[in-house]
Amino acid sequence: MASTRAYTYFPGCCMHGFARHCQDSLYAVFEDLGLELRVLPEWNCCGATTYMSVDEHQAFALAARNLALAEQIGLEILAPCTACFMILKKAQDYLARYPEIRAKVDRALSAIGLRYQGTARIYHPLEILLRDVGLKGLKARVKQPLRGLNVAPYYGCLIARPYALSNGVTLEAFDQFIPALGANLVDFELKAHCCGGSLTGTIEDVGRRLVYILLRQAKRAKADVMVTVCPLCQLNLEAHQGKIQRQYGEDVTIPIPYFTQLIGMALGLSDKSLALEKLLVPIRWQPVEKGAAAAQPATAA
Amino acid sequence: MSRVSFVRKVKYEKELQRDVAAEVIATPGGEKILSCLQCGTCGGACPLSVYMDHTPRRLIGMLREGFKQEVVESFAIWLCASCYECTVLCPAGIKVTDVMYALKRIAIHEGIYPRRFPIPVLAKEFMEMLKGTGRNNEFWLVLRVLLKTAPMKLLTSWPLGLRLWRRGRMCLIGSRIPKPAGADLRRMLEVLEHGNASDVKPSNVTPSQGPDLLPGGAVSRVNA
Numbered sequence: 467m468a469s470t471r472a473y474t475y476f477p478g479c480c481m482h483g484f485a486r487h488c489q490d491s492l493y494a495v496f497e498d499l500g501l502e503l504r505v506l507p508e509w510n511c512c513g514a515t516t517y518m519s520v521d522e523h524q525a526f527a528l529a530a531r532n533l534a535l536a537e538q539i540g541l542e543i544l545a546p547c548t549a550c551f552m553i554l555k556k557a558q559d560y561l562a563r564y565p566e567i568r569a570k571v572d573r574a575l576s577a578i579g580l581r582y583q584g585t586a587r588i589y590h591p592l593e594i595l596l597r598d599v600g601l602k603g604l605k606a607r608v609k610q611p612l613r614g615l616n617v618a619p620y621y622g623c624l625i626a627r628p629y630a631l632s633n634g635v636t637l638e639a640f641d642q643f644i645p646a647l648g649a650n651l652v653d654f655e656l657k658a659h660c661c662g663g664s665l666t667g668t669i670e671d672v673g674r675r676l677v678y679i680l681l682r683q684a685k686r687a688k689a690d691v692m693v694t695v696c697p698l699c700q701l702n703l704e705a706h707q708g709k710i711q712r713q714y715g716e717d718v719t720i721p722i723p724y725f726t727q728l729i730g731m732a733l734g735l736s737d738k739s740l741a742l743e744k745l746l747v748p749i750r751w752q753p754v755e756k757g758a759a760a761a762q763p764a765t766a767a
Numbered sequence: 768m769s770r771v772s773f774v775r776k777v778k779y780e781k782e783l784q785r786d787v788a789a790e791v792i793a794t795p796g797g798e799k800i801l802s803c804l805q806c807g808t809c810g811g812a813c814p815l816s817v818y819m820d821h822t823p824r825r826l827i828g829m830l831r832e833g834f835k836q837e838v839v840e841s842f843a844i845w846l847c848a849s850c851y852e853c854t855v856l857c858p859a860g861i862k863v864t865d866v867m868y869a870l871k872r873i874a875i876h877e878g879i880y881p882r883r884f885p886i887p888v889l890a891k892e893f894m895e896m897l898k899g900t901g902r903n904n905e906f907w908l909v910l911r912v913l914l915k916t917a918p919m920k921l922l923t924s925w926p927l928g929l930r931l932w933r934r935g936r937m938c939l940i941g942s943r944i945p946k947p948a949g950a951d952l953r954r955m956l957e958v959l960e961h962g963n964a965s966d967v968k969p970s971n972v973t974p975s976q977g978p979d980l981l982p983g984g985a986v987s988r989v990n991a
Contacts, residue, residue: 524959
């Protein structure tokens, strides 16, 4: 990476709260790879999956305001929360396809002096890593291969649904970042199955069951860790392990790192810069000599 | 002869409320419900349909026929976690997720949900918080929703809060949008709330080509 590439960073609300470790590790990895994140000034909440159930035009306007601000800057937008990522894409799609929504949103935006053009390009950080650093580039920078660590990739719903990833990339192609880090790729067929989203906090028994289905499958597939690309999936999967264990009488303890934490570990970044201590289920992985496996499934704190 | 009593499920024409289908058809994504094949792909793909009283297929069928009450009072609409499985698989091109959103909006606007049911309360609190600070702080959001719906749950949910707090993952003073931008944001939402703000000049922006990102999904077109 000779020259520094820069992106407009749309953090999303959770990055200041329960997903702070996701943001810490994202910054650490991007800095190490020579990629610059510039926070979108004055960004507002994208509306999440919730605002749409109250008012659809306001929901689209919330996303459109961020897009209009980002268009002024002109850099590619990077959204590490897959809900933000999908909602920004959905707003762009619907504003292009529905003139009546577009007219309303345009009028609301012009009232505050903004113009929406629909030219922003929206990416998830993993897309950017694989496009701008690439598997070869990533492999070349691995200082501490994660040998012996069995990693199940879990993407959740919104990164590739309803909108396909850019340039026809598939989730199976995404998986390849795991072997590039020196870890073992676990065949995890529920990689795009729903984690329940906000149901874990509203209709809890159902939400927890969806989480249980994922954790059970990861355990059966002999995964040591399950890596996520969405901060809400990350919280859902790790926060309810104790309750699920009591409810279903089954050991479902498994660390759930955010993907930049895992990448950062392989890049040899410090545990502190990757905020590994902020995980509710700690990763205990010691770098070992070639050949020996040493992933320690940890217990919930 | 056993003690069977028939429950009449058939509705007479005058009992049907066909306006609800029209409302859904008028929302983006719901236009195609009349071409629903009733194939059941949506319910088959839905990770939550096993917990639903009516599957999405059935909801669309009832909706078209005017069974408004049954549809809007259904528990199923609240179970939709918007995972979009149904939307990407529907052979008729119905955006089932958007249909579910439209039904939630109708239920919320008309107040058709049980008292203290958390999802509508969450949606409203979320909206209020966003209007206040431009961003959402999950600690205060969860606290406000719990206080309004199930205060006793504070007793069982504090351990998780404590675990997050001890790891620096709970933010009591939320990040907020700078003040002038916050006022802008409220103004923008107000314009949409009141529909036709007369002081607002129509935008003279020409619509551009939409995103080129979606091979499978939506094909964008220029709306000249």
